């Protein structure tokens with residue numbers, strides 16, 4: 001088989017890249033290790049930056065998002081028993097975020113791919129990348145026991161943190177930067193009305209908590225928990241009690257609880273690999289970087305990588321601007337490190353790291369300073385709605 005761009009991984013990065021390239025007349029083949037149902041079964045974050053929303057519109061995968069997604073103009077921060085609102089819209093000259101689950105984004109992109117009759121192989125086993133340091137990269141894989149080969153111009157490694165793409169680069173050619181946090185997030189999805197119409201991020205002496213949602217009848221809540229904990233340690237009752245104990249009293253009092261329909265524990269990590277291009281292989285999204293979820297940046301960073309790669313590939317194919325391909329990594333990394341900083345900062349000020357009273361006082365001072373100063377609130381708001389994309393020229 002032959003294609004222009006072989007895309008490894010059909011998560012949001014791979015699917016969105018495929019769709020945008022298709023609309024520019026660039027041919028792709030998608031290879032995904034899992035089944036469509038497995039990919040859609042993963043519950044992930046749900047806050048889309050304006051840039052991500054605009055890109056989904058450009059990809060023409062926006063109809064359901066525009067119907068069902070909720071535009072949020074503000075976000076709440078609670079600490080020391082009080083609640084502060086960050087007026088995202090007012091502080092950023094009108095920018096907002098869209099609450100729409102990653103699962104829904106993935107489904108919409110899958111549907112778009114199916115409609116355009118794009119070639120995708122799900123449950124592709126033993127995906128291997130070859131010759132990407134030459135002008136003739138190849139990808140081999142097994143499907144239903146048969147070995148297949150794709151010849152291509154470029155490979156997009158969109159296969160997440162555990163994927164094969166990053167691991168195919170010779171050791172020593174990539175530099176990694178990593179921070180692992182000493183706690184996890186226990187998340188619960190429940191068919192209950194959200195406790196607040198805007199998200200609430202809470203710092204509490206018992207640990208962090210987050211009130212989020214998917215829609216008017218579906219809530220998503222998180223509490224910081226020890227890494228060793230198992231979901232079996234957390235009955236629904238224990239979860240609700242713990243969540244309520246970490247929220248301001250008036251919020252806890254109006255919380256509607258119900259049976260959990262999903263419960264999982266996720267570790268928190270910051271990770272960046274440099275560079276993100278090696279020969280004709282481009283790393284995209286979680287394959288190149290991870291952020292702790294506290295800033296809601298994971299999916300949005302993946303979208304901004306896709307935005308950059310799709311534009312440089314389009315200019316390379318349509319205008320012969322192959323020089324831009326070498327800029328992919330530096331353009332992406334400038335924005336990635338700023339999002340890494342914001343996610344690290346949000347994680348640092350909102351979680352319980354120790355019983356050290358000095359650290360706790362510094363956290364309170366950070367939160368009080370940032371929420372009481374216009375400069376501080378603006379800084380949070382402009383990062384939360386998403387920093388601008390760089391023009392590709």
Ligand code: APR
Nearest residue numbers: 009011012013032033044159160163164285286298299302
């Ligand atoms: N071969 C083919 N596909 C693979 C392989 C492999 N060897 N390894 C992993 N994959 C697939 C995974 O099954 C998954 O569907 O690659 C896909 C990667 O998807 P994600 O992990 O969702 O990563 P990405 O598309 O970059 O999405 C951005 O940012 O913070 C997160 O929650 C956010 O998942 C979102 C991500």
Ligand code: PHB
Nearest residue numbers: 045046212293294295296
């Ligand atoms: C979520 O709704 O799952 C969510 C929202 C905001 C975050 C992280 C997760 O920062």
